[in-house]
Amino acid sequence: MADTLLLVGRFASPHVRRVAITLRLLGREFDHLPLSPLAGLEPIKPWNPVGRVPVLRTEEGERLVESGAIIDFLMETYGQQRALIDPSGTRRREALQLVAWANTALEKTTYAGYERIKRPEDKQHPPVRDALLEQAATALAQMESMIGTIPAPASDDDLTLDLLTAAVAYEFVGRFQPDVMGLRPLPVLRRLSEACEALPSFSSCLPER
Numbered sequence: 001m002a003d004t005l006l007l008v009g010r011f012a013s014p015h016v017r018r019v020a021i022t023l024r025l026l027g028r029e030f031d032h033l034p035l036s037p038l039a040g041l042e043p044i045k046p047w048n049p050v051g052r053v054p055v056l057r058t059e060e061g062e063r064l065v066e067s068g069a070i071i072d073f074l075m076e077t078y079g080q081q082r083a084l085i086d087p088s089g090t091r092r093r094e095a096l097q098l099v100a101w102a103n104t105a106l107e108k109t110t111y112a113g114y115e116r117i118k119r120p121e122d123k124q125h126p127p128v129r130d131a132l133l134e135q136a137a138t139a140l141a142q143m144e145s146m147i148g149t150i151p152a153p154a155s156d157d158d159l160t161l162d163l164l165t166a167a168v169a170y171e172f173v174g175r176f177q178p179d180v181m182g183l184r185p186l187p188v189l190r191r192l193s194e195a196c197e198a199l200p201s202f203s204s205c206l207p208e209r
């Protein structure tokens, strides 16, 4: 008998949240196990031996890791009626580049946070954190110019993989490292984020406090 899809990880993780929003857009029900690596890796290790989220347990019981690989699986398996990305060509390449910049912003923001959270006070070296925040801001600026004049989505039907990932990344950077937001003007991303956060797919996957 097929298992129910199960998503491991809190929506407070942007990587988990973008998988959850993808599941909503593809109309898939899923169970949710909201584990956080910040509370310790051991409870996650039965799902992913590295202790990292997201993990998706498929209907066949397979455990998939890495948000990009999970989303690729979801689009291939359940995306026949609802394409979240063009199948080929320039628009696909541009969309994947936007996702890549969003992932860069997330990675740099996360490491900057870890510099503060995981190091004792006397082992902190502010220039390292500042350089990471600067890289995150540069990645956001790349996203800002790539999105340019693409209209903000008015409904879940307008959402695409690149726009949802950009909006999830913008929300996370602002929450986890608000200092980054002052480093570059990001009016396009702010408008995209406001539009996306108002949609059912986003509001049903709110980051936990």
Ligand SMILES: N[C@@H](CCC(=O)N[C@@H](CS)C(=O)NCC(=O)O)C(=O)O
Pocket: 013, 014, 015, 037, 050, 051, 052, 053, 054, 065, 066, 067, 068, 110
């Ligand atoms: N590239 C990975 C990044 C996942 C990631 O960084 N997850 C964080 C939570 S936001 C995590 O589990 N960190 C704990 C760790 O890696 O040790 C993906 O896209 O899934």
